[in-house]
Each structure stands twice: as structure tokens, then as C-alpha cells.
Amino acid sequence: MMKRLFSLLPKIDTVRNNRNFGRKKTKTWLASLLLPISLAVSSPYPLWASSALPKTPASSSQEALLAALEKWMALPRDSQLTAAHHHKEWAFVRYQAGQHQLLLTRPDPQADSLPLDCILAHYKEDDGQALYNLTFSPDDSQLAYVRGGDPEFPDAPPPNPTFQPQAPEATIHLIDLTSASDNIIASGYNPIFSPDGQSLVYISKNSLWLYKRDSQTPPQKLFTIRGHIRDLSWSPNGQSLAFVDDRIDHGFIALYRITSGQLEYLPAAFGNDLFPVFSPDSQKLAFIRAYEPPQSISSSDREKGWWSLIIADINDLTLTEKWHAPKGQGEAYAGTRHQNLYWTEQNQILFPWEQDGWLHIYSLNPDNGKVSPLMQGAFEVEQFIVDKAKNRLIYSANRDNRDHYSLWARSLSSEKTERLGSQESLAFQPAIANGALAALISNNFQLPHPALVTENSFHSLTSEKAWDVARQNFTPVESVHFLASDGKESYGQFFAARHNRNKPHPTLLFLHGGPRRQMLDGFPAQNYYQNAYIFNQFLANNGYNVLSVNYRGGSGYGHDYREAPETGRQGASEYRDIMGAVRYLQNRPDVDKAHIALWGGSWGGYLTALALARNSDIFKAGVDFHGVHNMLRPAPANLSPDAQRESQKLMWQSSPLANLDQWRAPVLVIHGDDDHNVPFTQSEELTHLLQNRGIPHEELAFPNERHGFLLYRHWLTAYNKSFLFISRYLYENAGKNVNE
Numbered sequence: 001m002m003k004r005l006f007s008l009l010p011k012i013d014t015v016r017n018n019r020n021f022g023r024k025k026t027k028t029w030l031a032s033l034l035l036p037i038s039l040a041v042s043s044p045y046p047l048w049a050s051s052a053l054p055k056t057p058a059s060s061s062q063e064a065l066l067a068a069l070e071k072w073m074a075l076p077r078d079s080q081l082t083a084a085h086h087h088k089e090w091a092f093v094r095y096q097a098g099q100h101q102l103l104l105t106r107p108d109p110q111a112d113s114l115p116l117d118c119i120l121a122h123y124k125e126d127d128g129q130a131l132y133n134l135t136f137s138p139d140d141s142q143l144a145y146v147r148g149g150d151p152e153f154p155d156a157p158p159p160n161p162t163f164q165p166q167a168p169e170a171t172i173h174l175i176d177l178t179s180a181s182d183n184i185i186a187s188g189y190n191p192i193f194s195p196d197g198q199s200l201v202y203i204s205k206n207s208l209w210l211y212k213r214d215s216q217t218p219p220q221k222l223f224t225i226r227g228h229i230r231d232l233s234w235s236p237n238g239q240s241l242a243f244v245d246d247r248i249d250h251g252f253i254a255l256y257r258i259t260s261g262q263l264e265y266l267p268a269a270f271g272n273d274l275f276p277v278f279s280p281d282s283q284k285l286a287f288i289r290a291y292e293p294p295q296s297i298s299s300s301d302r303e304k305g306w307w308s309l310i311i312a313d314i315n316d317l318t319l320t321e322k323w324h325a326p327k328g329q330g331e332a333y334a335g336t337r338h339q340n341l342y343w344t345e346q347n348q349i350l351f352p353w354e355q356d357g358w359l360h361i362y363s364l365n366p367d368n369g370k371v372s373p374l375m376q377g378a379f380e381v382e383q384f385i386v387d388k389a390k391n392r393l394i395y396s397a398n399r400d401n402r403d404h405y406s407l408w409a410r411s412l413s414s415e416k417t418e419r420l421g422s423q424e425s426l427a428f429q430p431a432i433a434n435g436a437l438a439a440l441i442s443n444n445f446q447l448p449h450p451a452l453v454t455e456n457s458f459h460s461l462t463s464e465k466a467w468d469v470a471r472q473n474f475t476p477v478e479s480v481h482f483l484a485s486d487g488k489e490s491y492g493q494f495f496a497a498r499h500n501r502n503k504p505h506p507t508l509l510f511l512h513g514g515p516r517r518q519m520l521d522g523f524p525a526q527n528y529y530q531n532a533y534i535f536n537q538f539l540a541n542n543g544y545n546v547l548s549v550n551y552r553g554g555s556g557y558g559h560d561y562r563e564a565p566e567t568g569r570q571g572a573s574e575y576r577d578i579m580g581a582v583r584y585l586q587n588r589p590d591v592d593k594a595h596i597a598l599w600g601g602s603w604g605g606y607l608t609a610l611a612l613a614r615n616s617d618i619f620k621a622g623v624d625f626h627g628v629h630n631m632l633r634p635a636p637a638n639l640s641p642d643a644q645r646e647s648q649k650l651m652w653q654s655s656p657l658a659n660l661d662q663w664r665a666p667v668l669v670i671h672g673d674d675d676h677n678v679p680f681t682q683s684e685e686l687t688h689l690l691q692n693r694g695i696p697h698e699e700l701a702f703p704n705e706r707h708g709f710l711l712y713r714h715w716l717t718a719y720n721k722s723f724l725f726i727s728r729y730l731y732e733n734a735g736k737n738v739n740e
Helices: 062-073 465-473 527-541 575-586 603-614 641-653 656-662 681-693 712-729
Strands: 077-083 090-096 099-106 116-123 131-136 142-147 171-176 182-187 189-193 199-204 207-212 220-224 228-234 240-246 251-257 262-265 272-278 284-290 304-313 319-326 349-353 360-364 371-373 381-387 392-401 404-411 417-420 426-433 436-442 449-453 458-460 477-483 489-495 505-511 545-550 591-601 619-625 667-672 697-702
Touching: 062 465, 062 527, 062 712, 077 131, 077 426, 077 436, 077 449, 077 527, 090 131, 099 131, 099 142, 116 142, 116 171, 131 189, 142 189, 182 199, 182 207, 189 228, 199 228, 228 272, 240 272, 251 284, 349 381, 360 381, 381 426, 392 426, 436 458, 465 527, 477 575, 489 527, 489 575, 505 527, 505 575, 505 603, 527 545, 527 712, 545 575, 575 591, 575 603, 591 603, 591 712, 603 619, 603 656, 603 667, 619 712, 641 656, 656 681, 667 681, 667 712, 681 697, 697 712
Parallel strands: 251 272, 404 426, 505 545, 505 591, 591 619, 619 667, 667 697
Antiparallel strands: 077 090, 090 099, 099 116, 131 142, 142 171, 171 182, 189 199, 199 207, 207 220, 228 240, 240 251, 251 262, 272 284, 284 304, 304 319, 349 360, 360 371, 381 392, 392 404, 404 417, 426 436, 436 449, 449 458, 477 489, 489 545
């Protein structure tokens, strides 16, 4: 019997005190990287204009406040929860102050004992090289993971924010869990073990490679394609591989035969083929075929919707359409950000659909094409998986609170539905190890961390001592709703200034990116928004109210809210939610109506700039992280020339640059110049025009940095400068360029 790694380790209190297992070399952490960066600021934190206004505690110096922010930003946050197959163990990644750790955890069999954790890998340098793509071998003897590169753009040239002579490539590591040895086997990403565990495949530069575990031969290239390999999976019998050949505006499903070495494409169309999944007997392949509806008036002659479920026979590659979305609600495809198609052992195909206006899960009988709903109600599913042992669906959804996601189980053989775990915690990323369910949980003061899930409680799989600083300092978050300026309902979360006492406080709006995002009543799952949540709490702790606005176009509130008309470059209708938020704030007794500012990133940066351009009379300052400022782009080619001109005119009117004549308020613009989501030129263009018009602004650019900053010290620098800027200008709205 294989001797598991845990049998070699003592029980420990916290992984941070554990030995560094399996790493041959680790570089010394540079403490200097964590020091607050000196900023050219002419004044310290603001001296409030009146004794009636809220004050920063007199004993708190600028340095002490920034040190507190650094301490909060250094709170550990966990992700990538991955389950073993035959052992009740989970691997996960911990990110803390720029350091990355790969950990293995399991419950202690002794009652009332701490979980058993061990560190498999520990990278101590703030170098921006993330850990991801964790996967266990079928016998749980090995764990593969990827280090470096950019998981969002894996085929693009790798990032190099630390200016290395050669940009570090993404590398695939293989850890032997009996000896804790860690070996790099190749450059690439997305390693997937074969069902027998004897080999694994991985992707590198649009090519698929095969690595044999017990062979001394180098990895073998299987093929190269024009597009990008996505949604890669093995057939259960290990004889075939299926994947999407993603060509950006369309996609094809392809099959690779391991024995013959033959690459074949299923009969293709002019849409996007998505999420191929094998039948349990490996003889069939199901997938989604979706088309992008044209930006024009829908024809009354169209009889069906824009997507369907198709099954392919992998022997002769014939296709059978088993179900087609009807015209009407849910006619365009929408899914979660995770796996969206499962073929169960009981011959059910599970998929998402918005038939009732909410993203729910449905079951398709592949024999007769019958579709059945597995849930009902005004809520959205964020992720779903199949519990094979108990024949049930496990999903995360905001069933009872639109701003709060809990875990639920729905039987696949009956209609029984039950909540799992505690209602108080947010729950994400469910993962089943040998019949045991775990998930990442969070709340108002705890960042996501793994926990064992029982019928009505969570049992943490890590020490909770790290959260004491947040528990002592964070303010409760209140879910609120209000009417937009056009009378539509809008949503958000209110962070009350600490020691509020209903006295007027300066207040900020926070605007998330996406726009397909949703902020919650506790820590979210994404690292980008965990940082934003900490900064909002820091603002609240230092005398500011914060209203985080979930404007229309975002997720979590149903199809009609997400697909609201005239958003973005089609009219910026989400700005009506911003103005509704202002009216809501102006009616609160704890808000200083004369001192309102705002900040946001990406799409939230766009809305921040739009608000300053349109309403400098309301917003006294803003911080714009990598926002879009010029919404012009080529109009849809299927529009007439006149319609194209009208479309571009609307794009321009929806842009911050179209309202520069009204812009007076100061802004801090922050951007990394290796941004693959929002071009750096968007901030270049804006700041040049602001400078030309004498509009007060500050600039902070990070060479070689991506959209979601890879380096911890860059987040610290950005938030430090943001806090100084907000503190100075929310009360001293000077009408000149601060750099003069």
C-alpha cells in the first residue's frame, strides 16, 4: 500500500509554521518590497474642514495608517481547491503578500483537532508567478500544477513584471506525494492525467503534448492547431481526447485518437461549439452549439433560439441535435464561468439555461430529448458539479440572499433539495474527495479558505487565527437596494464608516469591473475583488462610507438585469444606477452630501471617468484603475451604413472623452502597460487630453504589469497612493493640476 505523505508529517497548528517540503531552492523574501513606497504628496492626511466633520484619529500618522493597510493586504487568501480521488484530501493555493504556497490538507481523524496541513511548495518572492491548474493523478500518488505565465491569456507571450532577462515561461510541475519531490517536466499549462494515470497531456503554444510518467523519453508533440485548445478532456476509456479549437469568433470540436494518432473535427458550423463531454461509455460526445445573435431587430420569421445541445457518435462522427432552445426567454446561450456540461452515470446531461429568466440547471434525457428543470426561483447558479457517489447535483447559488452564495444539493433521482453548510458563510468551488465534500468559504472578515461541508455546518481545514485583525477592524456590510434615476431597481453593499454614529461622513462609490460581475456581502472568490474589498474596509475604518454598486449589466440578478438595454457603448444606461446611488446616499443622515467621490477598476474605471466627466458638480474626486475612456470601435458589419454611423455616434456619446468640457474634478489614473484586457493607450489618451485642458490629475503607470496586477507591491503602491489622493481631494477639491 502506498504510504501517504501525511503519515510522514506531524500535526501542525498553521501551515505558515510548517517546513518547506519538496522545494530544493527558495529565494529569500525581500522585506524591502513590502515597505510603503514614498509618494510625492504635499500634505498628510486631510485636516478636516470643520470640527463637525468626522476625523481620522489624531494619533494615527500617515505611516501608521499605510502600515495598517499593508497588514490587511497581507491576509492569506486561498484558491484553486482541488479534490483527490481516493483519499479525503484537497490541494489548494495560498497567496499571501506576494508569496505563493501549494498546500495539501485533510481533516484530522481525531475529534476536535486541527486539520492536518502540509506545504508542498513555497515560492517566497513577489515575482507574480501564480500557481494554478492543480490536478491529482487517478491513484492520488502525484499532483501536477502550473507555475507562471498568465492563466487568463496562456498562449500570449508570458508576463515579465520583474524585468527578467527572459520572461519566465509557464512550467508544469509534478509532485510525488510519497516523497514530496517536485520536478519540472515541461513548459506549458493545463496538465490532465490519462484515466489509467500512466501519462498526462498538456498544452504549449497551441500544441498538445504527451508526457509518459514512467518513460525516460522526452514529451511527445501530438499536434498543433491554428486556434487555441480549450475544454480539453479524456474519454473515460483513455482512447480519445476531445477539445475546442477556439478561433476567437467561432470554435470547433475536435477529437484526437490516441492509438492511431489521428486528429479529426466534428462537422462544423458558423457558431461556437462549446464544452465537449464524453458519455460514460466513451462512445458519444455531447456539446453546446451557440451563435451570437446579430445586433439588429429580431426577425419574426425566426422560429428557434440561438443555441442547441448536440450529440456526436465518435465512431462515424455523425451529429444529432437532441434539443434546441426555443425562441423567447433563454434563447441566447449563457452559462457559468466553470464547467457547463456534465454527462452522468445515470445517463443525464446537465446544462444551464435561462428559460425562466434566471441561470438554473436543467437535465436532458439523451434518449428522448426531454428536458426537465432541476430548480425554480429568483436566484442564479454560480457553479455546479455532480456528486457521483450520492447521485446529486451540488451547486452554489444566491437562493435566499441575492448578495450571498450558499451551497445546495439537489437529488438527481428525486426532487429533494437541501442547503449544505452554514447560512452565515459564503461558499464557492465545491470539490468532492472520496465522497467528502469541501468548499472555499468566506464571510465579512474571513477571506476564502477550505472547509469540510456537512449538512448544516462548515469545519475549517485551516487555522483561523489569521483572521483576528479583520474580525477586530472590519465593519459589517449591509446589502441595500435603491431606485436608479430611471426608476429601475439597483443593488449594492454599504460599508459604514467605523464609529459612524449617524454623523455625516465623506463617502465613496465603488464600481466593479466586468461588467459581468457581482460584489457580495462578504469576501468574493476572485483575488482582484478581494483586494478591492480590503481597500473598501480600510476606507471605512478611516472615516469613509463606501457604497459598492452592482449596476445593471452585472451578474447575479437575473437575465433582464444582466442584459439590460443600452448599456456600455450602446448608451451607458448603467450610469443611471450611479445617479440613483447618489440620490440614495444624499438621503442618508450619515453621508456628507458635499463630499462624495468614487473609484473603480476596468469597467468600473470607465464608469468612474464617465461620472467625473458628466458630474464634477457631484463627484469631488475619483480613482480610475485601467478604465476604458474611448468606447469607439468598428460598428457591427451587418448594420446598414446609416445604422453604423448612428451606432458609432452612440459609442462616442457613451464615452468619458465626449464630456471633457464638463470635467473639473481631479482624478488619479492607474494602469499597467502590459494590460491584455484594456489597452494602455486608453489611459494615455485620457491623461494627455486632461493635461491639455488643465484638468487636475495624477498618473501611476506600472511597466510590464498586467490588468490584474501580478505583483503584490504594485497593489500596495496603487492603494497607498489612492488613499492619499482620496484623503487630500475629497475635502480639498483644488481646481489645478496637482503635479504643478
